[in-house]
Amino acid sequence: MKTSLMKHTLIMAAGLAALTLSAASMAQEPLKIGIAAEPYPPFSYKGSNGDWTGFEVELGKALCEEMQAQCEVTPTGWSGIFPALNSGKIDMIMNSLSITSKRKRVVDFTDPYYYTPAAYVAAKDADFEIPEGLDGKILGVQGATTNATYARRELRDSGVELKIYDQQEQVNRDLLAGRIDVMFADEIVMTAFVERDEAQEYAIIATAPKHEAFGEGIGIGLRKSDDELESKLNDAIAAVVENGRCSELSQQYFGTDICGG
Numbered sequence: 001m002k003t004s005l006m007k008h009t010l011i012m013a014a015g016l017a018a019l020t021l022s023a024a025s026m027a028q029e030p031l032k033i034g035i036a037a038e039p040y041p042p043f044s045y046k047g048s049n050g051d052w053t054g055f056e057v058e059l060g061k062a063l064c065e066e067m068q069a070q071c072e073v074t075p076t077g078w079s080g081i082f083p084a085l086n087s088g089k090i091d092m093i094m095n096s097l098s099i100t101s102k103r104k105r106v107v108d109f110t111d112p113y114y115y116t117p118a119a120y121v122a123a124k125d126a127d128f129e130i131p132e133g134l135d136g137k138i139l140g141v142q143g144a145t146t147n148a149t150y151a152r153r154e155l156r157d158s159g160v161e162l163k164i165y166d167q168q169e170q171v172n173r174d175l176l177a178g179r180i181d182v183m184f185a186d187e188i189v190m191t192a193f194v195e196r197d198e199a200q201e202y203a204i205i206a207t208a209p210k211h212e213a214f215g216e217g218i219g220i221g222l223r224k225s226d227d228e229l230e231s232k233l234n235d236a237i238a239a240v241v242e243n244g245r246c247s248e249l250s251q252q253y254f255g256t257d258i259c260g261g
Contacts, residue, residue, distance in 0.1 A: 030070040031229075033060045034090030034221075037075035038167040042192045042253040043096050055253040059113070060094045062245050066236035079144060079166070082106055086223055092233070093221035096186065098146040100215035108224050110233045112217025113246065114258040118147050118208040119187035121175065121194060123201055126182070130206035135159030140171040140180040147184050150213040175202065184208075188254055 035057065039045040044054040052073050064071035076084045084090050085107060096116075099109045120130050120139075128137070136159060141148045143164040151162055163180055165171045171183045172193060183190075187207055194202050208214075220237075222230050240246040246259035 030072045031064065031092065032074040032090040033057075033064075033071050034074050034076045034081055034084060034093045035060075035095045036078040036081065038078055038169070040096065040168055040189070043189070055249055056094050056096065058249050059240070059246060062240050062249070063233060063236040066239045067232050069232075082221070085221060091222075091226070091229070096189075096218055097221050098215035099217055099219045100146060100149075100213070103215075103221070107221040108226070108230060109219035109221060110230055111237055112219045112260075113237050113241070114250075114260065115217040116186045116188045116258060117210070118150065118184060118214065119190045119204045120182050120184055120206045120208075121190050121202055122182040122205050124203045125201075126205060130182075131155055131158045131160075134182070137161070137181040138163055138179075140165060140174055140183040142166070142168045142171055142185065145185075146214045147186070150208060150211055151184055153213055154208075154211070172199075188258060191254070 035044045035052065040054075042054055043056045044052060047053045052075065057073055060071065060073065074090050076090055078095070081090075081093055081095065085093055093107070097103070097109075099112060103109075122128075128134070131154075134155060138161045139151065139155065140163045141151050143166060148164060155162070163174075165174075168185060168189065171180070171185065174180045175183045176198060182205070185193075187204065190204055193199055194204060220233055222233070237246075241259050247257045250256065250258050
């Protein structure tokens with residue numbers, strides 16, 4: 001019986017050791033920062049070396065440094081990014097995610113780290129007013145965004161034809177090719193777009209007013225059960241805003257300071 005008891009004790013000890021090692025391994029797994037696999041410059045895109053960079057990619061790294069956490073950027077198709085979060089494939093969504101009441105039903109959010117209005121871009125010589133002059137025009141907008149939500153709610157009665165795209169770069173290309181008359185997207189992204197060599201004949205011709213469709217600013221999307229991570233990220237966001245790191249990155253990528261909610 002002593003031998004049997006000793007074997008049982010050893011088996012239990014081995015099991016506990018395995019569980020401890022497993023828990024330690026899980027604790028050491030890096031947090032996965034989910035960004036859209038589709039480039040969204042200057043927020044997220046692949047650099048010349050093939051690595052992802054951009055304002056939100058670098059800001060995400062800065063937040064992880066503040067939390068003293070290991071993190072890795074995990075590109076995920078935009079259309080499946082919410083299921084990827086809730087299934088555990090990624091741990092946070094950091095991809096210019098507007099804080100809206102609709103999205104709050106699915107995920108939790110950190111405090112906002114920036115806010116941007118939406119802008120209309122068209123040829124510099126475009127001779128029409130927004131929204132009155134949209135009648136008969138074709139407007140391109142990326143789907144599954146707050147900009148698309150606003151366009152569907154507020155621009156339908158203008159007589160404009162809405163063309164919905166999977167990726168922002170597709171909208172950009174169709175505007176340059178003359179397949180649409182105007183596009184509607186985040187002003188910060190559009191400011192960078194009109195500075196491209198191929199877009200010198202285009203300009204921001206108007207911005208949208210503040211509207212509930214655009215939400216409360218841009219935050220990091222989290223699983224509803226991740227209260228501890230949310231608290232740590234909120235502290236980290238406050239820290240990088242206060243110590244100027246967020247402003248430095250903003251100046252680097254946009255030439256202006258967009259930090260804060």
